[in-house]
Structure formats: structure tokens, C-alpha cells
Amino acid sequence: MDRLLEELILAAGRENVKTKEPMGPHVTFRAGGTADYFVTPDGETALSAVVRACNASQVPYYVLGNGSNLLVGDLGYHGVIIRMGEPWAFCQFQGNTVRAGAGILLSKLAREAYRRSLTGLEAAGGIPGSLGGALVMNAGAYGFEMKDVVLRARVMDREGEVKELSLEELKLGYRRSCIPEMGYTVLEAELSLSPGNQEEILAKMEELSARRKEKQPLEYPSAGSTFKRPEGYFAGKLIQDAGLRGYRVGDAQVSEKHCGFVINRGQATPGEILRLCRDVQRRVKEQFGVSMELEVRTLGEFSLPEEETDRAPEPSGTPENGG
Numbered sequence: 001m002d003r004l005l006e007e008l009i010l011a012a013g014r015e016n017v018k019t020k021e022p023m024g025p026h027v028t029f030r031a032g033g034t035a036d037y038f039v040t041p042d043g044e045t046a047l048s049a050v051v052r053a054c055n056a057s058q059v060p061y062y063v064l065g066n067g068s069n070l071l072v073g074d075l076g077y078h079g080v081i082i083r084m085g086e087p088w089a090f091c092q093f094q095g096n097t098v099r100a101g102a103g104i105l106l107s108k109l110a111r112e113a114y115r116r117s118l119t120g121l122e123a124a125g126g127i128p129g130s131l132g133g134a135l136v137m138n139a140g141a142y143g144f145e146m147k148d149v150v151l152r153a154r155v156m157d158r159e160g161e162v163k164e165l166s167l168e169e170l171k172l173g174y175r176r177s178c179i180p181e182m183g184y185t186v187l188e189a190e191l192s193l194s195p196g197n198q199e200e201i202l203a204k205m206e207e208l209s210a211r212r213k214e215k216q217p218l219e220y221p222s223a224g225s226t227f228k229r230p231e232g233y234f235a236g237k238l239i240q241d242a243g244l245r246g247y248r249v250g251d252a253q254v255s256e257k258h259c260g261f262v263i264n265r266g267q268a269t270p271g272e273i274l275r276l277c278r279d280v281q282r283r284v285k286e287q288f289g290v291s292m293e294l295e296v297r298t299l300g301e302f303s304l305p306e307e308e309t310d311r312a313p314e315p316s317g318t319p320e321n322g323g
């Protein structure tokens with residue numbers, strides 16, 4: 001057994017450490033290579049010990065929430081995936097504020113807020129991420145962003161020390177925060193909600209959920225909007241106008257229902273998904289001079305199919321709303 005594996009087992013317990021773990025089942029794209037090590041710490045002490053073990057071995061680690069914004073390369077991730085699971089799936093309400101763990105799903109948190117007639121999380125409820133992932137991404141929808149409700153967060157740094165960050169210190173912007181660059185792991189956050197009318201809260205949640213079902217290809221695995229919205233444009237509209245609706249690389253496809261989504265039609269490999277994303281970026285840049293940044297996080301090594309510059313269909317010019 002290698003030294004790091006021994007250390008990880010010591011830190012987190014044998015039953016919480018796996019090796020060569022396929023990442024496909026852990027991400028909503030349902031495609032992914034293996035992680036050399038996959039650890040599910042059972043609390044803060046174990047998490048801190050895992051982080052220290054990684055540092056001592058100089059092996060990188062990466063924190064996983066619900067995997068709804070992540071693509072792991074076919075050739076795998078040569079490091080430690082730390083999954084923030086059950087121990088962080090709690091929420092405690094006090095008046096209009098809620099303290100919740102990084103592992104709780106936004107859908108669950110929104111339901112709990114609704115049960116208490118608290119408004120503020122209706123739009124968050126349809127985002128299939130964990131609270132930790134939502135903070136990292138400053139996730140948002142229908143005019144809402146996490147930064148509207150976050151008061152502060154408890155995080156662990158790369159040395160395994162816990163600290164508290166204010167909303168300002170989190171530096172939440174459009175689909176970004178300071179968390180990845182600082183190497184923080186989100187442990188929990190405090191959110192501020194407002195008293196509301198329970199019927200209205202439910203009506204709003206149902207309305208937004210219906211809008212999602214109508215506009216988004218929820219019947220296929222994906223990671224939601226694949227590209228960030230370039231300033232002044234909609235990613236989906238640019239992709240549509242570039243003639244890329246339905247464009248495929250293997251089983252990876254630009255959704256015909258919503259061009260801003262890249263979907264897995266069944267057996268797409270991470271390499272095919274990334275190749276398709278790169279093709280889309282190149283075509284949009286060539287045609288409109290607009291750079292589209294990936295919103296989806298990529299991790300590990302990819303085996304990309306050859307670029308075929310003529311594979312993308314010619315622009316159709318059919319207009320489409322939204323993005």
C-alpha cells in the first residue's frame with residue numbers, strides 16, 4: 001500500500017477511502033475518468049487530517065459537492081477527491097437566518113425554507129448543486145444569485161485551519177468567488193432570508209420549476225449552462241446563430257432544446273464533451289469575435305478526439321430566444 005493511502009485511511013477511516021474511483025456516477029454529466037483517491041471524511045477533524053495528509057505527500061486534492069458543474073477527464077485525476085457529503089448536509093434555522101452545511105442540496109434547503117414560510121431561496125431550489133458548490137460558483141437563476149442571501153461562511157484553508165469569511169471576503173461575482181483560488185473548502189454558510197407568504201413561495205417555486213422543464217433538456221445528463229454568459233450576449237443565442245444547434249461529437253451534443261446546454265446522449269466520453277465545447281468556442285469566436293468561457297469546471301487529464309475543423313455544420317441562421 002502506498003504511503004498516501006495509509007495516511008488517508010488513518011485520517012478518514014478505511015471505509016471512507018477508495019482508490020481508482022470512476023467519477024461518472026458522481027457527476028451529473030454521467031461521464032468521467034477515475035480519481036486516484038476518493039475520500040468522504042466524516043467530519044471536520046477527518047477533513048483537516050485528509051488535507052494535511054495531501055499536503056505532506058504533495059499530492060493535490062479537489063473538493064466535490066454534488067458534481068453538477070464538473071467534468072473529470074478520461075485519463076483521470078491524479079490526486080485526491082474530497083467529497084463533502086452527509087456530515088455537511090445539515091441546516092439549522094433561527095428566526096430568519098439559516099446556518100447550513102456545505103453538503104446540503106439547494107433543493108432541500110429551499111424546501112426547508114418554504115416549510116418555515118421564509119422567502120429568498122425559491123430560485124435556488126431548482127439548481128441541482130450543494131450549498132458549497134453554489135457558494136463557489138455564486139450560483140444563480142431567474143435574477144437570483146447566492147450573494148443575495150449569504151451572510152458569511154466557515155471555510156477550511158490548505159493547512160487544515162478553519163476560518164470565517166464575510167460576504168465581502170468571499171468576493172462573489174458572476175459565477176465566481178475567491179474560494180478556488182484561495183484553496184478553501186467551504187464547511188458551512190449562514191444565509192439571511194425574509195418572512196414570506198407560504199402559498200406565494202410555493203407558487204413561485206412551481207412556476208420556476210415549470211419554466212426549467214419547458215426550456216431545459218433535463219431529460220439528458222448535463223452540467224447545466226456549459227458556458228458563461230459573455231458580456232452583452234447570450235451563450236445559447238450565439239451558439240444557435242453559429243449553426244451549432246444539435247452539433248455532435250460522439251454522444252456529446254449541443255442540446256436542440258437549449259443551445260446553451262451540452263448534453264450527454266448516452267455514452268459520451270469526457271474527451272468528446274470537451275472537444276465539442278472547444279469546437280463551439282472556436283466557431284463562435286470565428287463568426288462573432290466573442291470569447292465564451294466555460295462555466296463547467298474541468299479536472300484531470302483529457303484525451304481529446306482530433307479537431308476536425310470542418311466537422312461543425314454551416315450556420316443555419318435560424319433565430320432562437322434565450323441562452
Ligand SMILES: Cc1cc2nc3c(=O)[nH]c(=O)nc-3n(C[C@H](O)[C@H](O)[C@H](O)COP(=O)(O)OP(=O)(O)OC[C@H]3O[C@@H](n4cnc5c(N)ncnc54)[C@H](O)[C@@H]3O)c2cc1C
Binds near residue numbers: 126133141187
Ligand atoms: C440541469 C442543471 C441545471 C443547472 N442550472 C443552474 C442554474 O440555474 N444556475 C447556476 O448557477 N448553475 C446551474 N447549474 C450548475 C450547477 O448546478 C451549479 O454550478 C452548482 O452550484 C454546482 O454545485 P455542486 O455542489 O454540484 O458543485 P460541484 O459540481 O461538485 O463543484 C463545482 C465547483 O465547486 C467546488 N466545490 C464544491 N463544493 C465545494 C466545497 N464545499 N468547498 C470548496 N469547493 C467546493 C468544486 O471544487 C468545483 O470547483 C445547473 C446544472 C445542471 C446539471
